Amino acid sequence: MLVSAPSFAIEKAKKTSPSKESRISVFEMTDSDRAFIELREAAKKNDVVRTQSLAASLSIYPYDDYVAYFRIKPQLFDSAGGVRADTSxxxxxxxxxxQYQGTALADRMRNDWLLVLGxxxxxxxxxxxxxxxxxxxxTQVKCYSLQSKLAQGENATKVAIDAKTILLDPRYFGQACQELIPALVAAGGMSPSEAKALGRAASEMGFDTMSRRLGGExxxxxxxxxxxxDPVKxxxxxxxxxxxxxxxxxxxxWGVIGQFLAKKLDPNADDAYRLQQGLGYNDLLSTESQEWKVRAGLRAKDWAxxxxxIEDMNPAVRSKDPAWTYWYGRALKAEGRNEKARESFELIAEQYHFYGQLAREELGRPNTAPARTKVSDADIDSAATRKGFIRGERFYAMNLRFEGNREWNWELRNMSDKQLLAAAEYAKRIALYDRVVNTADRTKQEHDFGLRYPTPFREELSPIAKQIDLNLAWAYGLIRQESRFIMNASSSVGASGLMQVMPNTAKYVAKKIGMTSYTNEKLSxxxxxxxxxxNYLNMVLVDLDGSWVLASAAYNAGPSRSKLWREKLTSPTEGAIFAETIPFNETRTYVKNVLANATYYSSVMNGQTPSLKQRLGVIAPKTAVASELP
Known part of the structure; x- marks a missing residue:
């Protein structure tokens, strides 16, 4: 879990905005605050007795809505997180x-309550x-809403059409969706084959009991x-x-076999999917199989x-990721249908992400940051008075980032672009850099990429990068992805700090660069x-022949994996295809975001317009050699 750094926020607030800093800088943890945090933890465990006792001791706490929510919520769920229909x-x-209508927490309570009513x-x-x-x-609430429609006699076929836009990921099905699917089959809205396909999707993810509930044997x-x-066998x-x-x-x-072969980067994945394609029944493939079918084709350079x-994808699957719009354009281009390809690229060319950048390059346009929209001090002062931000700041100061984000993001709803930029600028003044990024990221027409791609800690980072000849824009692109500039960010596996360095990696690098006084306590x-x-990023870059793609993947998943994925190539492959076919979901997303970030950092910091496609380069197959790097 990522946690905030209130002491840092206090220091920066004093330096940059003395008239605004009082809400944070004067904050000191009280006994009531500590009891509130205990209440929150007891509520997470749905401990009714403990939450009742703690809530009673906080009768005059400033955030009475949270006290009330933490007292009530455990009465709606059991200790295992299951919904209690018999709650009183x-x-x-x-x-x-x-009492609290219109607030973020009321919406959260309504979510819980809908699960009970469902x-x-x-x-x-x-x-x-x-x-x-x-x-x-x-997703469960949506499935209950469809159950309600069925119960009231709505056409089952129509309900099933709506269900297909929801039933994409079995991890979120819960009890509600597991009830909906058999009900749709019984009502004639969904075929037994479609139910089995959804059950198969659950089995692919290891939910075998759910699989049988959804589709039977x-x-x-x-x-x-x-x-x-063993997909090869x-x-x-x-x-x-x-x-x-x-x-x-x-x-x-063949669809299932193709998926797991593709995740192993086995060239037979293309053959398996071609056999499936010849038989049809594309609508019975899981979301994972549909997506990996595209990736298998990319890896094999099988544009057909x-x-x-992509044409056979569930529309809900196809529309959720701009990757499929870009790769469809590339497939059309490979067929020589250049005008149709351009139409596909135009659909995402004004979107500021990895595939938006690649689409612009296909259209011959540079990847430059858009013109900056300025906001006035009055706009920023207005943002500082908003209730959600005031509450959010308090929670951040208490290291309650989840609650802080809830309040902050609720306040952002329905804001104009200028209001969003004013809020981002205010977050910058009080050193909440993750809120700077996430708030500025929401603008649609008016932008400030200096806020979307901020450069805090430049005085510290620049000389370090210069000394080892590390590209500063790339380093910032990585930090933005790793920690969103939260100083004491920590991960579930033990990585910490701005660059999310693992303790063992830190020890290794410290020894290599002669940092003799290093201890793990200094990683903060x-x-x-x-x-x-x-230095570690530079080491993996050298170890992987100067490839930003391979080095970014190595920073996230380890050099050995990055080398193994390269070894699996059967021929030189463009970097964008390599990135899209990385087997780990987290690493695949990570690499694309880091490299897209680096492009805009180059524009923001230096006015450069580098080619993302050139930076991605071509990855050539090479036998993996064991690396000493952790």
Missing amino acids: ADSQVMGFLN KRKDWSRFDMEYPKFVLDDD DPIADIVKSAKA TFKEFSQNAPRYSKENQAAA LVKNA DTNTNLTLGS
Whole structure:
């Protein structure tokens, strides 16, 4: 979990905005604050007795809505996080919603309450509350809303169409979606084959019990299990046994085998997906199989498969990631359909991400930061008075980043671009740099990339980068992705600081560069963290032949993995394809974001317009050599 650094925020606030700093700088943790934090932790465990006791001791605490929420919420869920349909807290919930209506926390409570009403099948009350749920970001709640429509006699086929836009990731199905799918089958809105496909998607992710609940026994369940364990062996065996199965089950099996071969970067993935493509039944592939079908085609330079795979995607899958718009344009270009390709690139060319940058280059346009929109001091002062920011700052000072983000982001809703920029500028003045980035990132027409791509700690980082000839824009692009400039950010695996350096890596680098006085306690020191992180980034860059793609991947997943992925190549491959086919979801996203960040940092800091495609380069296959780097 990332945590904020209140002491740093205090120091910077004093330097940059003395008239605004009082809310943070005068903050000192009180006994009541400590009890509030205990209450929060007890609420996370749904400990009813403990939360009741702690809440009673905080009867005059400033954030009475949070005290009330933490007292009520454990009555709605059991200790394992399951919804309690038999809760007796109805009147407390309704009282809370009435008292705090329009707040971020009321929306959170409504989310919880909708889960209770859905489990109860109290559709009358559910339908009254659901339109008031502003964020509407809970898959289970959406599945309950569709259950309600079925229960009230709405056309099952129509409900199933809506369901297909929701049922994309089994990790978020919960009880509600597991009930919805069999109900749709029983009502004739979804076929048993479609239900089995959703069950298969759950099995692919290891949710075997859920799989059986959704689709019953799957004729290719053993093949799914085998493909997950050893896709190469399964490919060979199924090549001989496929005729024993129906065409539908053959297609489903080849889709699963293709997915797991592709995740192993095995060239047979293209063959497996081509066999599936020939049989059809594309709509029965899981989201993962649909996406890896494109990646298998990219890795094999099979542009026909890339095009077909994207055309056959569930529209909800295709629209959620601009990658598929870009690669569809590239597939059209490979066919010589240049005008159609341009149309595809134009769809994302004004979007400021990895594939937006590549699309602009395909259209012959430079990747420059847009003109800066300035905001006035009056606009910034106005932002400073907003309730959500005031509350958010208090939570950040208490190291309660989750609550701080909730309040801050709620305040950002419905803001104009100029208001967003004023809020980002205010966050910069009080050194909440992650809020600077996330707030400025939301603008649509008017921008300030100096806020979207800020450069705090430049006095510390620049000389370090210069000494080892490390590209400063790339280093900033990495820090922006790693920690969002939260000084004492920490990860679940032990990485810490601005550059998220692992303790063992830090020890190794310190020894290599002669930092004899290093101890792990010093990793929280800004200069030490930047020194060790920058030197390690430079080390992996040298170790991986100067490739930013491979080095960025190595920084995230380790040099050995980056080398292994390169070794799996069968021919020189453009860097964008290599990045898109990285097997780890986190690392794939990480590499694309770091390199896209670096492009805009070059523009913001130096006025340069480097080519992302050139920076990605071409990755050539090379036998992996064990690295001493951690």
